[in-house]
Amino acid sequence: MPELPEVETVRRGLAPAMVGARFSRVSLRRANLRFPFPERFSARLEGRTVAGLARRAKYLTADLDSGETLVMHLGMSGRFDVAMPDGSNTSPGDFYLDGAQGTPKHDHVVMAMGNGATVTYNDARRFGFMDLVPTAGLAACRHFAKMGIEPLSADLTGAAIARLFRHRITPLKAALLDQRLIAGLGNIYVCEALHRAGLHPERPAGTLARADGGPTPQARRLAKVIGQVLTEAVAAGGSTLRDYVHPDGSAGAFQQAFRVYDRVGLACRTPGCAGAIVRIVQSGRSTFFCATCQPSAMPVRVLRKRDAGGP
The missing domain is CATH 1.10.8.50 (Helicase, Ruva Protein; domain 3)
Structure with a gap:
């Protein structure tokens, strides 16, 4: 499972493709990952703009202009592939060296962004998940309510x-x-x-x-x-x-x-x-x-x- 430094590496790699960009189309290749996707998941993302991309512990959070936050967890084998409009292709979550990770059959979520980028979530073991929660209640949501202090923050003394x-x-x-x-x-x-x-x-x-x-x-x-x-x-x-x-x-x-x-x-x-x-x-x-x-x-x-x- 990726740890905090790996998740922060993913966040930095995704930011150029996602921050400030609008979701043009979100395609789900299956109904669930570790958990079922939230109700109307694609519809709630499409047309919304990513105002910011952050990390909380081992989670990624994308604040949307709709007042919701997209919460993403990589689980054991989750990774992202990013195709930029200039033709470059990157994998800001590809820490994996063996197994079937990265093969197209494990592409479960494809996000076409308004800036021309395409962000694809690939997860061979499907232990990762995505959720949508109200931004105003993010700290109190089920993912973060009982979570401790951030080890890279000034709180760790x-x-x-x-x-x-x-x-x-x-x-x-x-x-x-x-x-x-x-x-x-x-x-x-x-x-x-x-x-x-x-x-x-x-x-x-x-x-x-x-x-x-x-x-x-x-x-x-x-x-x-x-x-x-x-x-x-x-x-x-x-x-x-x-x-x-x-x-x-x-x-x-x-x-x-x-x-x-x-x-x-x-x-x-x-x-x-x-x-x-x-x-x-x-x-x-x-x-x-x-x-x-x-x-x-x-x-x-x-x-x-x-x-x-x-x-």
Whole structure:
């Protein structure tokens, strides 16, 4: 599944074709993706102009001049192909390297824009979806109502991490992946951020808050490196992995800078570290880290289960 940097790459690639343009014709090749399309989906889009294209966590949102917002999620294999009026063709969501992704039989939504561009949504596994919601109620809609803070916003601070994680005995990695707390973080970039912060993924999340609820130095460092990792990944165009190339068709390049993810058995890239990357499984997902840089035997405040204030 594409993570935040990949979705932001898609947004930037779609913007020239969509922002300020009117939907001339919207063709649906099937009645549903993960969910059925909204009632009169094509009719509610046709004739409307895209006032802005944004990203919320791993979602794309296109504000329309009708007062509605088109919400789009890529799911596991969703991607967009864009044919511009100058004859150029791009794929600002093509992070996929194998399988049947990208073949025409998986073209499910074709959007002809008034500026001459054609935007085609392709989804081999059909785990993505599209919805239309009132713009005025976007933050409270079913997609975003319980969503946490944006990790690339000024809201993500050491104090925010301490407040969100206080009293939680859940492993730190699990807390970072909880979209109700911080929205948009995924497995790849959490592994990378924890390594840069020198924090063990199984450390209790609540230990990043002091007894008075304030942030520890580790909480401040983690907030800083999360922003750094995501910013670098966006600049690199995201990561190209097994399932998951870029607006110009080239591959996302951030995987070349991975310090831990998918590097099990290889030497740690921290200068002066003699450790190697190991893999454990947490909640059915692979976690990669360096046991030397991210030690588990570290002085932490032990939390009792009855102290836990969250899931």
